[in-house]
Amino acid sequence: MHPAPSVIIFSTLSGAGFGLLAFLGLGLPVVTGWVAFGFYLIGFALAVGGLLSAVFHLQNPKNAWRSYSQWRSSWLSREMWAAIGALLAMGLYAFLQVFFATTIAPLGWLGAALSLATVFTTSMIYAQLKTVPRWNQLPVTPLMFLSCALAGGALLSANLAAAGVLLLTAGGVTVWYWVAGDGRFAEAGSTARTATGLGGAVSLWEKPHTGENYLTREMVFQIGRKHAVKLRAIALVLMVGLPLILILLPMSHVTAVIAVLSHLAGVLTQRWLFFAEAEHVVGLYYGAHGAKAAA
Template sequence: MHPAPSVIIFSTLSGLGFGLLVFLGLGWPAPTGWVAFVFFALAYILAVGGLIASTFHLGRPERALKAFTQWRTSWLSREGVCSVAALLVMAIYGAGLVFFSDRWAVLGWIGAALSLGTVYTTSMIYTSIRAVPRWNNITTPVMFLTLSLAGGALLAGQVTAAIVLLVLGGLAQGAHWLVGDQAFTKAGTTLGTATGLGARGAVRSFEPPHTGTNYLLKEFVYVLGRKHALKLRVIAMILMIVLPVLILLLAPSHLFAAVAVLSHLAGVATARWLFFAEAEHVVGLYYGHRRDVEARQPVQQP
């Protein structure tokens, strides 16, 4: 799929912001006064900034509020409801820490659960799309959740938790790549199954549907070379996991911790770009972008 900057910024920043809110809600740490204000301001800048960025990918951004009405059937709507609830609860919880130096624990736990729920609903927007086999599996929400918590632990200064979660996040990201690389083939979707003509033999497109570009090509078809994908995966893993873990193990100071956060952020952004660039929508079959799959269709002799 086409890696739009708005959704990359959204999924990267909001995951980090809500991850930090999870730890603040649990009381790890539990700052007060101006220190609390700085922590919550950072979390809200990341979370709200990411959510605002996501609206730029909507065809009609001014209609974004209507998405909240479809919470019974839409993960996008559930994400909106959950994110607003999380931000409101955490605002009240944060006010207690900033203005009254008092931690209202129950509110913090509720806010932490809603923040984690927001990341989960975000991941389910992609997981629920059956037309993109790479996303349509359990590794997608696991990867989103672990990386969000890892980033949140980094920002919250929870060194031990951050190291453990970063390692788990790296494993989750690796599993997502490993499972995703085989997902399209295992789904068994071909021109033959799409047209119902597979029983007659191999089905191939005689001509493209039309000579010009269109919305489907712009949004759902993006070709990324395997060599480039492999290089970007290595870069993402080093920046996102390896470098931050080494910094936390060897030089756990405030300055180097900031470097670890920036490295992690750059790595997650790279991985998110790959998340969209490598996602193959089944519509690509009709434009000749999965000929390796078509070629594996058995040709039945008459």
């Protein structure tokens, strides 16, 4: 799949933002006044900024509001409802803490649950797609999104002990996703024969057309295995390794900022790979995934 910058930025920033809001909603830490204002400013900026970046990926952004009516069948619609609910609940919770030094714990718990539900629904937009076998991995795809969001939230909320555990968890789940995903297309059993519905041995005689089109640009993007391995290593070092080292050192504002930026850079790399390595079955019509040898 073609890695669209807007969606990569969206899933990375909104995940970290909602992760931070979840920790704040759980009272980890309980903050009031200007300290609370600073925490919530970061959380809402990341969450809302990420959501807004996703709008640029839509063909007709002005019609985005129509998605709200499809909540019975669409994970995108459920994501939008969960996000609105999380932002409203956490907005009221933050308002009371910032201006009245008042903490209503059940409201925070509701906001935290909705924040994590937003991340989960985002992951399910991809995990439910059987046409992209690498994404269609349950429960590992949702776990990867959630563990990264929680690890980022722990770093941003200065819950360092939790951050250490969650960073290792996010790294382990990411490796699980990569290893299991490498064989998912073959396991799914999709071949040129199943794609065309023809019997016997099926091979590609000629591609559907000579030039590029939307499908070849968006769905048949491929990355070399050598480059993928290097990027996986970079993602793990930035997302997990460097932040872990930094939180074990005497903490300061500088090391905290570097740890957060490193983690976000690692998640951005991970999400680029999430899209670049995804193989859509439509590629079988264009000679991808060994279509010529399918029998």
